[in-house]
Amino acid sequence: MDYKDLANVIFPNVKNISYYEEKYPVRNLKEGAVVTRYAPSPTGFMHIGGLYQAVIAKKIANQTGGVFFLRIEDTDQKREIENGVLDIVNSLKEFCMSPDEGMIDEENEIGDYGPYKQSLRKEIYQAYAKYLIEKGLAYPCFCKAETLEEMRQKQEAAKERTGYYGVWSRCRHIPINEAIEKIKNGEEYILRFKSLGNPEKKIKHHDVIKGNVDFPENDQDIVIIKSDGLPTYHFAHAVDDHLMGTTHVIRGDEWLSSVPLHLQLFQELGFKAPKYAHIAPIMKEEDGAKRKLSKRKDPEAAVSFYLEAGIPEEAVDEYLLNIANSNFEQWRKQNPDVDMKEFDLQLNKMSVSGALFDMVKLLDISKRIISKYSAKEVYDKAIAWAEIHDENLKKLLQRDTEYSLKVLGIERGNEKPRKDIAKWSDLEYNIVYLFDEEFFKEKQEYEFQKINDKDEIKKIVESYISKYFNINDDKETWFNKMKDLSEEFGYAREVKEYKQNPENYKGHVGDISTVIRICLTGRANTPDMYEIMKVLGKESVVKRLQEAIK
RNA sequence: GGCCCCGUGGUCAAGCGGUUAAGACAUCGCCCUUUCACGGCGGAGACAUGGGUUCGAUUCCCGUCGGGGUCACCA
Numbered sequence: 076m077d078y079k080d081l082a083n084v085i086f087p088n089v090k091n092i093s094y095y096e097e098k099y100p101v102r103n104l105k106e107g108a109v110v111t112r113y114a115p116s117p118t119g120f121m122h123i124g125g126l127y128q129a130v131i132a133k134k135i136a137n138q139t140g141g142v143f144f145l146r147i148e149d150t151d152q153k154r155e156i157e158n159g160v161l162d163i164v165n166s167l168k169e170f171c172m173s174p175d176e177g178m179i180d181e182e183n184e185i186g187d188y189g190p191y192k193q194s195l196r197k198e199i200y201q202a203y204a205k206y207l208i209e210k211g212l213a214y215p216c217f218c219k220a221e222t223l224e225e226m227r228q229k230q231e232a233a234k235e236r237t238g239y240y241g242v243w244s245r246c247r248h249i250p251i252n253e254a255i256e257k258i259k260n261g262e263e264y265i266l267r268f269k270s271l272g273n274p275e276k277k278i279k280h281h282d283v284i285k286g287n288v289d290f291p292e293n294d295q296d297i298v299i300i301k302s303d304g305l306p307t308y309h310f311a312h313a314v315d316d317h318l319m320g321t322t323h324v325i326r327g328d329e330w331l332s333s334v335p336l337h338l339q340l341f342q343e344l345g346f347k348a349p350k351y352a353h354i355a356p357i358m359k360e361e362d363g364a365k366r367k368l369s370k371r372k373d374p375e376a377a378v379s380f381y382l383e384a385g386i387p388e389e390a391v392d393e394y395l396l397n398i399a400n401s402n403f404e405q406w407r408k409q410n411p412d413v414d415m416k417e418f419d420l421q422l423n424k425m426s427v428s429g430a431l432f433d434m435v436k437l438l439d440i441s442k443r444i445i446s447k448y449s450a451k452e453v454y455d456k457a458i459a460w461a462e463i464h465d466e467n468l469k470k471l472l473q474r475d476t477e478y479s480l481k482v483l484g485i486e487r488g489n490e491k492p493r494k495d496i497a498k499w500s501d502l503e504y505n506i507v508y509l510f511d512e513e514f515f516k517e518k519q520e521y522e523f524q525k526i527n528d529k530d531e532i533k534k535i536v537e538s539y540i541s542k543y544f545n546i547n548d549d550k551e552t553w554f555n556k557m558k559d560l561s562e563e564f565g566y567a568r569e570v571k572e573y574k575q576n577p578e579n580y581k582g583h584v585g586d587i588s589t590v591i592r593i594c595l596t597g598r599a600n601t602p603d604m605y606e607i608m609k610v611l612g613k614e615s616v617v618k619r620l621q622e623a624i625k
Numbered sequence: 626g627g628c629c630c631c632g633u634g635g636u637c638a639a640g641c642g643g644u645u646a647a648g649a650c651a652u653c654g655c656c657c658u659u660u661c662a663c664g665g666c667g668g669a670g671a672c673a674u675g676g677g678u679u680c681g682a683u684u685c686c687c688g689u690c691g692g693g694g695u696c697a698c699c700a
Contacts, residue, residue: 118699151699214635236627265698299697308700332629366693401638404649428631436650491663585659592660600661
């Protein structure tokens with residue numbers, strides 16, 4: 076009895092690995108093209124850290140003329156959630172991070188290296204597992220959970236390393252015929268990798284992000300095939316990334332310490348090892364301590380959080396890119412209108428330790444991006460958001476599209492556009508008062524500032540309506556009239572004038588215009604008043620002013 | 626606890642033995658033909674710590690402290 080017999084008893088019907096090696100040939104890509112992947116488990120909502128990985132992986136692949144694919148790692152069927160795959164696929168799509176290959180919905184996929192869902196690749200893993208058994212590098216393990224637990228306690232008591240290795244790996248030493256016997260008797264077992272590593276020796280690993288890291292060799296006989304017949308992460312990683320032609324494994328740095336194992340697996344399977352780039356996680360500060368953004372505790376960990384808040388997807392992508400390579404913002408400053416696809420991302424410039432998530436910075440980026448949109452773009456994007464999240468805003472904007480466009484166009488499209496909207500959920504507050512129906516819905520409560528004498532206010536407004544206001548004035552005329560009005564009531568035409576001789580005036584043009592502004596809009600702070608009047612139109616302006624002094 | 630990684634202003638970060646230690650966000654002040662926003666200018670604000678090595682260390686080495694990761698039939 077030899078290893079081949081054992082292999083045949085365990086996997087009597089699987090194909091030879093040469094079948095798969097031929098079926099999935101080496102990719103025909105140009106020199107330097109990088110193949111990356113995003114390989115999540117459908118076990119919960121899409122995490123911002125996952126998006127971060129996807130952004131980086133896609134960017135690196137695209138900018139080298141390579142391939143970015145999506146592989147679903149659903150080998151832990153206990154933890155799987157409903158619509159997990161769909162959520163991942165849709166989230167990627169929303170953030171413009173759709174893969175070149177891989178799953179495109181719960182069932183379907185594109186690309187020649189599939190299936191891209193691990194649960195559908197069972198027989199492939201088994202073929203490679205069989206190959207390892209034949210080589211004497213994998214063996215069945217009959218240890219029960221309790222046995223393992225006992226062993227572990229002994230190890231801890233003896234202050235030894237825990238795990239299944241060396242003298243502790245009892246099933247490794249079961250004679251082949253005995254193992255076959257057990258299997259034939261129906262004993263339950265899993266498959267373990269037979270590690271040839273020696274922890275006294277170091278392996279050198281060069282990580283594309285972390286740099287040189289030395290580890291002891293792995294000597295753990297880790298599980299490669301679980302009792303449900305599916306592979307563990309480690310084994311699936313080696314098989315899949317080999318067959319799918321991944322050149323750069325870009326993943327979270329929680330995997331860094333398994334590199335010795337993975338390298339060993341690639342080695343023993345006869346695969347060329349990929350390059351590894353281990354990304355530091357996005358952190359959050361709590362009670363003075365840093366920790367990974369948590370799915371449970373932090374709403375901002377879910378990508379849906381940003382969608383719901385109405386932060387443009389583009390802004391989130393740019394923010395993430397900014398965390399990845401901090402020189403992005405310099406590039407952005409020099410190339411304000413260039414698509415972020417043009418930015419050259421460099422893995423070796425990535426930080427080795429995790430950055431704290433900075434919502435303020437995200438919002439700043441978001442403001443910049445929204446400020447660049449045309450009124451039409453704002454309209455379309457805001458409606459698309461409101462469609463799902465804000466019925467009121469949708470109605471408001473759609474009532475009179477033409478008018479809405481004028482409102483959204485205020486101080487937009489010029490050289491220094493307004494940057495006061497960071498997310499679509501800000502928009503309603505920002506513009507409601509420009510709609511008469513809403514404005515007159517409730518009696519406005521005016522809080523005047525410097526000038527608050529009712530009579531004085533009434534006179535100022537009346538005078539403005541009767542003597543100065545003309546909707547057709549150009550900006551300069553309009554401006555001068557505001558100064559004339561100021562003068563009429565004993566206020567300085569210029570702020571500077573007033574500051575030089577405050578005793579000569581009751582105030583300055585700013586005080587007067589504030590009165591008009593508040594009567595007109597109900598607010599002390601608004602965008603340019605001239606533009607607002609133009610948008611409101613003659614009737615509305617007069618009506619608003621008259622109502623205000625009633 | 627073992628193994629591994631990290632430690633520059635509040636945050637993200639340049640920096641690779643000699644620098645007035647960049648820049649961005651945040652913050653403060655001033656300016657910007659009237660508010661707000663934008664923009665401009667300026668201010669405050671940092672090399673965790675103790676030893677080495679060196680003519681000279683933020684940069685190199687060691688210790689300490691602090692932070693993070695990992696030690697599953699989870700990924």
